[in-house]
Amino acid sequence: MLELFIGMMKEEWRIHSTMFGSFSFAMFPVMIFGIAFMGSFLLPLMRTALPSGNLALVIHANFLLLGFMVGAFGLLAGEVMNRRFGQASLLSYSARSLPLPERFIFLNFVIKDTVYYFFLWVFPFGLGYIAASPFTGVTLLQALLLLLTLTLSFLFGLCVIFFLSAVYARSKRALWLLVLVLGSGWGTLAVVTGMNPALLFPPLLLYSSFTLVNLLVSCAILIVLFGASIMLFSPEYSGPAKKFTNAFAPLVQNLSFFPHPPLAAKDMIDMYRSGSVVGQTLFSFLIPLGVIWFFLSLLGRYLPPHGLLFMFAILTGVIGSTMYTWVTMFDTFGPYACLPVAVSTLIESKITSFSLLQLVPAVFIAVVATLSGELLYLIPAAVLCLSVSFYSVAVTVWLTGLSPSVLVYDVKVLFTYIVVVGIALTILTGLAFASPDYAFVSVILIMPAWLVVRKAKVKWDAVDPAGF
Structure with a gap:
């Protein structure tokens, strides 16, 4: 042994x-x-x-x-x-x-x-x-x-x-x-x-x-x-042994409004057939956030009346951004290298699939707001959550491309992520605690997120595909 x-x-x-x-x-x-x-x-x-x-x-x-x-x-x-x-x-x-x-x-x-x-x-x-x-x-x-x-x-x-x-x-x-x-x-x-x-x-x-x-x-x-x-x-x-019908063609047709329907369909099929939609949602999202909610609820008396929900919305956004790893864990760029597919194209597709998965944190925040009796603040909390999630994933894409697992253990990458995301979260937390209406300011993050993704696509297209 x-x-x-x-x-x-x-x-x-x-x-x-x-x-x-x-x-x-x-x-x-x-x-x-x-x-x-x-x-x-x-x-x-x-x-x-x-x-x-x-x-x-x-x-x-x-x-x-x-x-x-x-x-x-x-x-x-x-x-x-x-x-x-x-x-x-x-x-x-x-x-x-x-x-x-x-x-x-x-x-x-x-x-x-x-x-x-x-x-x-x-x-x-x-x-x-x-x-x-x-x-x-x-x-x-x-x-x-x-x-x-x-x-x-x-x-x-x-x-x-x-x-x-x-x-x-x-x-x-x-x-x-x-x-x-x-x-x-x-x-x-x-x-x-x-x-x-x-x-x-x-x-x-x-x-x-x-x-x-x-x-x-x-x-x-x-x-x-x-x-x-x-x-x-x-x-x-x-x-029992699983048998799947050919879902690719119908799914491509249903996702025709996406930038790259075939790639998005492949991501959806991979997650569904592997059981990751249920498994990852339960073990990587719901259980951790459930534990965080129970512990955070002990701090409610030290926060503004709406502060607990908004702090939880920010944390949900950060954890929700890790869903990008769900859609990148099934394949690497290597098999695509012999096809006329650029790294930036795959990044666009993965972000699109990630956007679909953001329904999970949005529904979760709605449930939490309802159960906690703060339904009045649902919309600003949801906006805050999704803005943080998209901003965080943009930084993740810029730093790690199609290999977000690098984020955890590369010191330079992790330090940069903490600084870039941490500053934004600190400012948003202060604003949200000051007034619920200030939570809508988080929408501003969409602009830097878009710019960061544009720079990321240029950056990773210039990287040798063998590095993936």
């Missing part, structure tokens, strides 16, 4: 270092360390707006969300082996040629991803906070406790999403039943106790009051979720 684990770790490093360059990728955890170190000095200023308990809640929620995003690779057991690895001869494909059980390989794969991303994201952040503790008046034990609880938050996100996706691979009906039961239990607990159940999040309880019992309970829950996920794993598709 150790030999297979080490081989997978080396493989993961080689993939990332080949994509981004060894130095650039190695600097990524250093950047996370720097952000945490410098951010620690802003804590006294932040505490003037939010109590320390709510700051801890926000940080733990972020690392729970990180676990969700990392664990989302398990949407379907078959997707992990086929979509992620394709035809590459990776160790995770060795079950096809070596006498190694699929579950054994998958167990190593999950442990490898857990350890790998812990040292890539969680440990550098905690280390930055620990390094700043002598200058911020935080004791070493408090800093170490935060590293422990953030690690547990990350593991909770990863194990929960992995467990749900394993159930999803076995039976979609079982997943929806489980979600219904958990949602009903959550709502019942909130009504009976009169408190937000997010406050009962085990790592948060451990951080606020460290006891051996709380630590053991947190670890026990993680072990149960992880063990159940591995036991439920099946490399074989459990459903």
Whole structure:
């Protein structure tokens, strides 16, 4: 097992270092360390707006969300082996040629991803906070406790999403039943106790009051979720064989008003037949945003009356912009290189498909506004959400072209994205908090987004297609 684990770790490093360059990728955890170190000095200023308990809640929620995003690779057991690895001869494909059980390989794969991303994201952040503790008046034990609880938050996100996706691979009906039961239990607990159940999040309880019992309970829950996920794993598709009629020609006709109907039709068919429309919407959009809403609702009394909905609309727009990765994950430019298709043409098509998917965040904001009793602010919140989403995706296209996954781990790309998008979001947040009507100012972002996409198409047409 150790030999297979080490081989997978080396493989993961080689993939990332080949994509981004060894130095650039190695600097990524250093950047996370720097952000945490410098951010620690802003804590006294932040505490003037939010109590320390709510700051801890926000940080733990972020690392729970990180676990969700990392664990989302398990949407379907078959997707992990086929979509992620394709035809590459990776160790995770060795079950096809070596006498190694699929579950054994998958167990190593999950442990490898857990350890790998812990040292890539969680440990550098905690280390930055620990390094700043002598200058911020935080004791070493408090800093170490935060590293422990953030690690547990990350593991909770990863194990929960992995467990749900394993159930999803076995039976979609079982997943929806489980979600219904958990949602009903959550709502019942909130009504009976009169408190937000997010406050009962085990790592948060451990951080606020460290006891051996709380630590053991947190670890026990993680072990149960992880063990159940591995036991439920099946490399074989459990459903009946699927047969699809030829939907391409009719879909091209229905999408004739698009700039490139055949390419848009291909994107729609890819997402539908792979199950990504349902899987990605559930695991990469609805569940993360649902968790964010529950945690953000605890901060409502510190925001303007409409501030919570508008802040959530901005976050929904940012996460909604990641739908661009949904339409670019099925193919690369290589197969198109022998056809009279330019990179800019593919970018136009992907943005068109992305625009169709923006119905999901728009409907989601409408549901949230209705359930929260703020239907009056639905239109400005929806405008704010979609403006942020299109602006963010324009920056993503400019920086990454048809390879948006580069955005996460290339230091230069990530830093540029944070600055360019962060400045706009900060200004919009301030305006939206000042007055709901100012949310309509976000429409101005459409103009720079259009200009950025134009520059992106020129930029990526000039890049060697072999780079894709």
